[in-house]
Amino acid sequence: MKKCEKALVLAESYSVSPETYFDDEMRGEIAETSLSAATAIDIAMWDLRAKMDGLSLAVVMGGSLKDLQTDFTIGIMDAEEAGLEATRLTNEGFRSIKVKIGKSLSEDLDRVRAVRNSSGPSAKIYVDANGGYDPESAARFWEKASEYGLEFFEQPVPADMLKEMASLRERGVRVCADESFTDEASLNKMIQLEAVDLVNIKLMKCGGLSPAMRLARTAKHAGVETMVGCMGDVGISVAAAAHLACCIEPRQVDLDSHLNIEQICNGPDVVRGSVVLPDMPGIGVGLKEGWQKWKTEC
Numbered sequence: 001m002k003k004c005e006k007a008l009v010l011a012e013s014y015s016v017s018p019e020t021y022f023d024d025e026m027r028g029e030i031a032e033t034s035l036s037a038a039t040a041i042d043i044a045m046w047d048l049r050a051k052m053d054g055l056s057l058a059v060v061m062g063g064s065l066k067d068l069q070t071d072f073t074i075g076i077m078d079a080e081e082a083g084l085e086a087t088r089l090t091n092e093g094f095r096s097i098k099v100k101i102g103k104s105l106s107e108d109l110d111r112v113r114a115v116r117n118s119s120g121p122s123a124k125i126y127v128d129a130n131g132g133y134d135p136e137s138a139a140r141f142w143e144k145a146s147e148y149g150l151e152f153f154e155q156p157v158p159a160d161m162l163k164e165m166a167s168l169r170e171r172g173v174r175v176c177a178d179e180s181f182t183d184e185a186s187l188n189k190m191i192q193l194e195a196v197d198l199v200n201i202k203l204m205k206c207g208g209l210s211p212a213m214r215l216a217r218t219a220k221h222a223g224v225e226t227m228v229g230c231m232g233d234v235g236i237s238v239a240a241a242a243h244l245a246c247c248i249e250p251r252q253v254d255l256d257s258h259l260n261i262e263q264i265c266n267g268p269d270v271v272r273g274s275v276v277l278p279d280m281p282g283i284g285v286g287l288k289e290g291w292q293k294w295k296t297e298c
């Protein structure tokens with residue numbers, strides 16, 4: 001039996017419902033079996049609970065629906081192509097752009113320059129190296145890119161280089177942790193080392209909305225800012241993450257993955273760079289007709 005199948009059998013044996021699910025022990029046991037199944041169950045339970053209350057999820061979680069501007073990601077591509085993509089995004093109303101880097105310092109600088117030139121001086125631009133730089137190259141990149149007004153540098157060096165991330169901060173780099181940040185223990189370690197300015201919270205990485213809310217509280221208490229991101233998620237988990245973002249006031253919202261894949265559900269729409277959450281009970285999106293074609297065996 002595969003992991004996610006085991007997790008679903010376990011959830012069934014507990015007769016999981018919104019009344020019983022918000023129990024830490026049960027949630028922990030399901031997450032240990034399969035983190036992605038635990039995330040899906042967690043989102044479903046929050047959605048159902050909000051629907052039973054007749055309220056939008058953001059309200060049930062203690063927030064309110066907000067205008068949620070998201071960035072759009074420009075991948076590793078040549079500078080000319082990146083510039084054209086930035087022009088398209090700017091024309092579509094995106095005011096924030098994430099640029100993937102980490103392959104070659106000079107090509108990365110060319111790409112960032114092209115994006116800045118095409119998107120104008122007021123666009124918020126930040127970079128994500130996915131741990132692709134060594135500490136010295138990361139510091140050099142940040143220094144050379146200073147004229148392009150970057151917001152911060154997501155995961156400049158490999159995930160386990162927490163001390164090096166702290167050193168980069170001492171050299172003026174604004175560091176965001178993504179791959180380094182997986183759970184409460186990793187967050188506490190980074191706080192202790194003063195290794196980060198902000199952390200990227202992703203539902204699929206931390207096991208759902210319940211742990212995400214807890215991590216956001218810990219970060220805020222320590223003066224660490226947050227970002228709400230995604231990992232190739234479909235619209236369902238993007239919508240759930242958007243409700244989370246309505247509650248925790250993140251510095252950055254990076255919820256664009258569902259725009260790059262065939263949609264399994266009817267939303268959330270992104271209009272002029274803002275994630276639109278309809279004011280209706282639950283997460284506000286439903287499965288599209290014919291969704292069964294995505295059903296796979298665990």
Ligand SMILES: [Mg+2]
Nearest residue numbers: 128154155178
């Ligand atoms: Mg990242």
